[in-house]
Amino acid sequence: xxxxxxxxxxxxxxxxxxxxxxxxxxxxxxxxxxxxxxxxxxxxxxxxxxxxxxxxxxxxxxxxxxxxxxxxxxxxxxxxxxxxxxxxxxxxxxxxxxxxxxxxxxxxxxxxxxxxxxxxxxxxxxxxxxxxxxxxxxxxxxxxxxxxxxxxxxxxxxxxxxxxxxxxxxxxxxxxxxxxxxxxxxxxxxxxxxxxxxxxxxxxxxxxxxxxxxxxxxxxxxxxxxxxxxxxxxxxxxxxxxxxxxxxxxxxxxxxxxxxxxxxxxxxxxxxxxxxxxxxxxxxxxxxxxxxxxxxxxxxxxxxxxxxxxxxxxxxxxxxxxxxxxxxxxxxxxxxxxxxxxxxxxxxxxxxxxxxxxxxxxxxxxxxxxxxxxxxxxxxxxxxxxxxxxxxxxxxxxxxxxxxxxxxxxxxxxxxxxxxxxxxxxxxxxxxxxxxxxxxxxxxxxxxxxxxxxxxxxxxxxxxxxxxxxxxxxxxxxxxxxxxxxxxxxxxxxxxxxxxxxxxxxxxxxxxxxxxxxxxxxxxxxxxxxxxxxxxxxxxxxxxxxxxxxxxxxxxxxxxxxxxxxxxxxxxxxxxxxxxxxxxxxxxxxxxxxxxxxxxxxxxxxxxxxxxxxxxxxxxxxxxxxxxxxxxxxxxxxxxxxxxxxxxxxxxxxxxxxxxxxxxxxxxxxxxxxxxxxxxxxxxxxxxxxxxxxxxxxxxxxxxxxxxxxxxxxxxxxxxxx
Numbered sequence: 001x002x003x004x005x006x007x008x009x010x011x012x013x014x015x016x017x018x019x020x021x022x023x024x025x026x027x028x029x030x031x032x033x034x035x036x037x038x039x040x041x042x043x044x045x046x047x048x049x050x051x052x053x054x055x056x057x058x059x060x061x062x063x064x065x066x067x068x069x070x071x072x073x074x075x076x077x078x079x080x081x082x083x084x085x086x087x088x089x090x091x092x093x094x095x096x097x098x099x100x101x102x103x104x105x106x107x108x109x110x111x112x113x114x115x116x117x118x119x120x121x122x123x124x125x126x127x128x129x130x131x132x133x134x135x136x137x138x139x140x141x142x143x144x145x146x147x148x149x150x151x152x153x154x155x156x157x158x159x160x161x162x163x164x165x166x167x168x169x170x171x172x173x174x175x176x177x178x179x180x181x182x183x184x185x186x187x188x189x190x191x192x193x194x195x196x197x198x199x200x201x202x203x204x205x206x207x208x209x210x211x212x213x214x215x216x217x218x219x220x221x222x223x224x225x226x227x228x229x230x231x232x233x234x235x236x237x238x239x240x241x242x243x244x245x246x247x248x249x250x251x252x253x254x255x256x257x258x259x260x261x262x263x264x265x266x267x268x269x270x271x272x273x274x275x276x277x278x279x280x281x282x283x284x285x286x287x288x289x290x291x292x293x294x295x296x297x298x299x300x301x302x303x304x305x306x307x308x309x310x311x312x313x314x315x316x317x318x319x320x321x322x323x324x325x326x327x328x329x330x331x332x333x334x335x336x337x338x339x340x341x342x343x344x345x346x347x348x349x350x351x352x353x354x355x356x357x358x359x360x361x362x363x364x365x366x367x368x369x370x371x372x373x374x375x376x377x378x379x380x381x382x383x384x385x386x387x388x389x390x391x392x393x394x395x396x397x398x399x400x401x402x403x404x405x406x407x408x409x410x411x412x413x414x415x416x417x418x419x420x421x422x423x424x425x426x427x428x429x430x431x432x433x434x435x436x437x438x439x440x441x442x443x444x445x446x447x448x449x450x451x452x453x454x455x456x457x458x459x460x461x462x463x464x465x466x467x468x469x470x471x472x473x474x475x476x477x478x479x480x481x482x483x484x485x486x487x488x489x490x491x492x493x494x495x496x497x498x499x500x501x502x503x504x505x506x507x508x509x510x511x512x513x514x515x516x517x518x519x520x521x522x523x524x525x526x527x528x529x530x531x532x533x534x535x536x537x538x539x540x541x542x543x544x545x546x547x548x549x550x551x552x553x554x555x556x557x558x559x560x561x562x563x564x565x566x567x568x569x570x571x572x573x574x575x576x577x578x579x580x581x582x583x584x585x586x587x588x589x590x591x592x593x594x595x596x597x598x599x600x601x602x603x604x605x606x607x608x609x610x611x612x613x614x615x616x617x618x619x620x621x622x623x624x625x626x627x628x629x630x631x632x633x634x635x636x637x638x639x640x641x642x643x644x645x646x647x648x649x650x651x652x653x654x655x656x657x658x659x660x661x662x663x664x665x666x667x668x669x670x671x672x673x674x675x676x677x678x679x680x681x682x683x684x685x686x687x688x689x690x691x692x693x694x695x696x697x698x699x700x701x702x703x704x705x706x707x708x709x710x711x712x713x714x715x716x717x718x719x720x721x722x
């Protein structure tokens with residue numbers, strides 16, 4: 001059995017964490033004392049092991065060690081990215097076949113009426129513009145099977161218990177469907193029956209039949225049941241989760257295993273990990289790998305939660321600007337906001353996911369003026385090609401930052417990549433200035449104003465739409481381009497504090513290093529707790545919940561033992577998804593422990609639900625007289641894993657040392673040329689204060705401090721903007 005993470009007394013005390021973004025692959029190397037270094041490489045989607053090798057080698061070189069030495073001393077290795085989401089967006093996944101409950105063969109076409117997902121407001125308001133999302137399974141490869149389990153009926157004097165068999169599984173139709181799908185050349189078979197979240201018996205019977213047919217036909221392809229992927233109610237969301245697993249996850253697993261092979265060739269003795277879309281780390285054998293769909297952006301929020309706990313910050317808004325997008329998330333009461341139904345690439349999944357709002361404004365976003373003289377920024381991105389100043393053939397936001405003097409063309413990636421400022425200026429003039437009749441520098445400043453304003457609006461909206469006040473929040477900004485644009489997207493918003501870190505460009509990778517090794521387990525429920533329920537009924541309800549948790553604990557121990565985790569080391573967090581009877585949406589409710597004994601246990605659960613509900617809605621929106629409906633019982637299993645630290649340092653004086661000063665540079669800021677002092681990030685010390693106009697340069701990013709502003713560095717090396 002391969003060890004997932006090194007034991008606490010092991011000599012392996014280093015942690016590696018990587019974020020393979022659209023432009024750069026960042027590596028964080030955490031040393032035994034909790035401090036860390038950052039490595040960076042261009043992202044190569046066609047050769048992820050190469051990007052992995054280059055970024056980890058860069059991080060190791062920062063502390064004078066070889067990449068082989070680091071891997072041999074590594075306790076955990078986490079790798080995140082957007083490869084799975086890209087598979088969905090490009091349609092380059094596996095050929096899927098599907099068996100569904102007879103009568104629901106068109107479920108993949110109807111899409112639950114959600115054909116507007118991912119469209120602009122103008123498109124969503126005009127039905128004639130609606131279009132279906134890219135198909136993950138062809139309708140001809142969907143076959144119906146007669147079967148039906150009862151979902152439970154509690155109306156009047158009728159009582160049909162959930163899971164009662166109404167129509168037996170038609171085994172002949174399963175065999176016929178399996179043979180037809182094999183003949184069609186599918187590469188994976190999915191099974192979705194209506195009430196499998198109540199009882200998976202029919203899906204598992206159908207899977208056994210399909211596997212026997214595959215064996216008879218000498219075909220080796222996976223068969224995946226929705227009850228094993230997303231055992232929750234609402235068949236449309238469960239279908240999408242099943243299709244993501246079949247179409248993308250099984251294929252992406254192979255590329256992740258290739259990265260793991262690279263790590264092992266360097267001497268790593270454990271399993272490569274990746275991040276779940278709701279936090280937590282798993283290895284590449286995780287059966288529900290589709291849950292890691294957006295493992296890259298998740299790292300930043302996990303890192304922000306870590307910073308919030310260290311600095312005792314209750315409310316944090318995160319701003320992550322990379323090469324392709326600007327992502328905003330919230331930390332409330334030191335907890336990451338989670339949504340029950342994730343909308344991704346025009347699909348709605350039955351998947352808990354951190355709440356993130358995004359716009360397609362990144363440093364690599366393409367800038368152009370159309371034939372109607374309208375300026376556009378994105379959503380097309382240059383990715384790893386940066387812009388016309390490097391290898392791309394169109395103008396990008398980075399080109400404009402180079403042209404106006406914010407970014408040093410000779411110090412990109414510490415000088416590893418040389419950018420062409422004159423070419424960027426020429427492209428800015430031809431693409432924007434001449435079509436709009438503007439001076440070239442005015443045109444560039446105007447584009448940056450538009451980009452910054454769009455991000456500023458998203459920040460305001462994300463906070464205000466939740467009913468919060470910006471004065472209560474600390475803004476934490478990061479990403480390769482976040483420090484370059486913060487002066488603009490934070491302008492005019494009153495925050496409690498505005499902070500970033502020297503490793504802002506690799507912050508998502510840092511967050512991955514902070515993640516727990518965690519699996520989440522869900523079980524669908526049809527349990528009702530009406531107002532005035534008898535003590536006998538409450539006792540029976542408590543028994544059902546306790547039994548479900550015990551079953552999930554058993555599943556967690558068995559599954560994580562196969563991954564090399566000692567079951568005795570596991571800790572558990574308990575929860576349910578509940579709603580008032582009559583509501584459509586359920587809400588995750590975290591419980592303090594797994595105690596659920598009789599009426600008192602139910603009372604504690606209801607109190608926890610009411611407390612959670614009043615944090616989302618006004619107290620007047622409560623409706624306890626309606627009673628409560630439990631739709632999911634859930635459990636999180638956590639294994640011990642090494643964590644980074646954020647040590648405090650001795651404070652130096654306010655004045656930066658002479659060694660920190662690099663040069664003075666002309667920057668076209670606020671429609672005029674201004675002299676900016678340039679400092680080296682690595683040479684600045686805790687206690688230093690940098691007065692604007694100034695720029696702090698780093699091989700990974702550039703921090704812009706405009707006139708009449710300052711940046712101070714605290715004992716933890718966190719940069720505070722004022």
